[in-house]
Amino acid sequence: MAKKDTVSVRDTLRIGKGVERHHPGSFPIGPTKKPKGLKDLADAGDRLAELQEALYAEGVGGGNRSLLLVLQGMDTSGKGGTVGHVLGLVNPMGVRYAGFKKPTAAEARHHYLWRIRKQLPVPGQVGVFDRSHYEDILVPRVQKLVPAAEWRKRYTEINAFEKELTEAGTTIVKVFLDISPEEQLKRLKARLETPAKWWKYNPADLDARAQWNDYQKAYADIFAKTSTAAAPWYAVPADRKWYRNWLVARLLIETIEEMDPKFPPAGFDPETELKKLEGVGVPG
Amino acid sequence: MAKKDTVSVRDTLRIGKGVERHHPGSFPIGPTKKPKGLKDLADAGDRLAELQEALYAEGVGGGNRSLLLVLQGMDTSGKGGTVGHVLGLVNPMGVRYAGFKKPTAAEARHHYLWRIRKQLPVPGQVGVFDRSHYEDILVPRVQKLVPAAEWRKRYTEINAFEKELTEAGTTIVKVFLDISPEEQLKRLKARLETPAKWWKYNPADLDARAQWNDYQKAYADIFAKTSTAAAPWYAVPADRKWYRNWLVARLLIETIEEMDPKFPPAGFDPETELKKLEGVGVPG
Incomplete structure (x- = not known):
């Protein structure tokens, strides 16, 4: 137990070359039961809202920092649910959401980073990318849409792009919502059996499922x-929605705590203003 | 009590020519005590989230409808708090927030509706304007920045603009957060006495307070x-934050209920897809 409390969620979930991911159904840190997990999420929500307000205030005060959460994952991995249950805990004033679907004809005529750049968070904001520029490696590779040399050079381009962003004040948190193929089967079934969920389903989801291993290989290389x-990836065990939500909330909390945003100083003398305020009195 | 349950919040708060506003500290409908109000808000949140999801789904399915909430009010009237506590109840995926401050030099060279048009909600979205094109009547009039003929013609222009939006599928809900000058005094004081709230304060707030009656007159004409x-105004008694939140949540619920958004039909045959899904099996 002591270990679980002192090790950070970021250190537990950070991935990279040669680092094994935790199983999508495992509990490598934090609560292991749903009632506790939901309570912990509510607590995390209060803390996250507090930190986000400070980041927003810092931006209003002229600061240049922002946060960008990149969400990737197989279909049904819970990108939309994470946005609702985790980002839904903070004031929408400070959240900028952008979903990236298959590029439109107009978008496809531009460099793949063109539409991404248009949706970056401004100072003080928490930006959320629901899918991202990583789709521009995944899809062309797995579906063999362009020569390998083309998508391969995007690793370097994307690293340079993200370095540019971090140097300009944006802290990047990249999250892979890691579900098992068994869990995806259940969720796709549920979508097909529930008319109110049909809008989330696309027959192409089955093609992607049939290419599961190709996508996993492409993700591993990413x-x-x-x-x-500067811009680490975290693999979030996502077979349980309540646990996934808690993990992502904690990743954001730990990240903003490290940023340590500050409420800006007054650009006026509070004492003088208080006196003036009394002088104005109550009109009407 | 029966009356309170059968009369809608929209009918109670709708204003216009010759209609008296309720006092900012009054309870013209619904809960009158905070614990009940907070419980009712939580219930309203569930319903609002459900309706917003259907509106969003309808948009994904090709529908053209959206909702636009316009928030106006004197400084400290709770525009930001309303966004956090009411819009915070729905999935941020479907919310588009836009705050309109004093126009920048670049914005000021355009028609005043130029920057407004860029922030309109797309189909399926709930747009939120924190201040709006109505500032382009209020501020020039009270601060005497342009000839009266100039801001007067904006009533007609804005009515035409809003008609255009509603005809294109956007339902508009215009909310005036109505606080008393006594309540504003308390809130400005609290801002000045709390360092973590200094970022919300601007010395110009006192000038606007000194012109309280001019602003009230300008609002009455608006x-x-x-x-x-097509685009009614509602005056929300806003001296109590919990009551204001409940009222705005109910205004949105009643409005979306009337819109009656529908989850889109399947663009595929669910039975066929279920069979295909079983055929794909579990990879790996």
């Missing part, structure tokens, strides 16, 4: 090549 | 001229 010190 | 059937 982690090996793009989990940098 | 309500008389722009509370249309």
Whole structure:
């Protein structure tokens, strides 16, 4: 137990070259039962909201820092649910959400980073990418849409792009929502059996499922090549939704705590303003 | 009590020419005690999240409808708090927040609706305007920045603009967060006495407070001229934060219930897909 309390979620889940991922159904750190997990998530929500407000305030005060959460994962891995249950804990004023689907014809005529750049968080914001520029390695590779040399050079391009962002003040947290193929089977079934979930289903999801191992291989290479010190990847065991939510909330908390955002100083003299305020009195 | 349950929040708070506003500290409908109000807000949150998901799904399915919440009010009236506590109840995926401050030099060279149009919700989204195009009547009028003929013609322009939006599928809910000058005094004091709130304070807030009656007059004219059937204004008694949150949540619920968004039909045959899914099996 002592170990679980002192080791950070970031250190536990960080991945890269040669680092094994935890099983999607495992509990490598933190709560192992749902009631405790939900209570811990509510507590984490209060802390996260507090930290996010400080980051937002710092931005209003002229600071240049922001946070970017990149969410990747196989279909049904819970990207939308994570946005709802984790980002839903903070004030939407400070959240900028961007979902990246298959590029439109107009987008496809540009460099693949063009549409990404347009959605970056501004100072003080928490940006959330629901899928991202990593799709521009995954999909062309697995579906063999471009020559290998083309998607291979994107590792280097993306590392340079992310370095540029971090140097400009954006802290990047890249999360892989890791579900097992067994759990995906259950979730796809549930989508097909529930009319209110049909809108989330696409027949192409089955093609991607049939290529499960190819995608896993492509992800492993992405982690090996793009989990940098500046922009690390975290693999979140995501077979249990409540546990996934707690882990992502903790990743964000630990990250913003390290950023240590500060409420800006007053650009005025509070005492003088208080006196003036009394002078204005109550109109009407 | 029966009356309170059968009368809608929209009918109770809708304003316009010759309609008296309720006092900012009054309870014209719904809960009158904080514990009940907080419980009712939590219930409203579940319902609102459900309705917002259906609206979002409808948009994914090709629907053209969206919702736009316009928030106006004097300084400290709770625009940011309303965004956090009410819009925070739904999935941030479907929320588009836009705050409109004093126009930048670049914005000021364009028509005042230029920057507004860039932030409109797309189909399926709930857009939130924290201040809006109504500032382009209020501020020039009270601060005498342009000739009266200039801001007067904006009533007509704005009515035409909002009609255009509603015809294109956007339902508009315009909310005036109505606080008393006594309550504003308390809140400004609290801001000045709390370092973590200094970032919300601007010395110009006192100038606006000194012009309280001018702003109230300008708002009254806005309500008389722009509370249309297509885009009505609601005055929300906002001296109590928990009550304000419940009222705004109910306004959104009643509005989306009337829109009656539908989960889209399947663009595939669910039975066939279920069979295919079994065929794919579990990889790895």
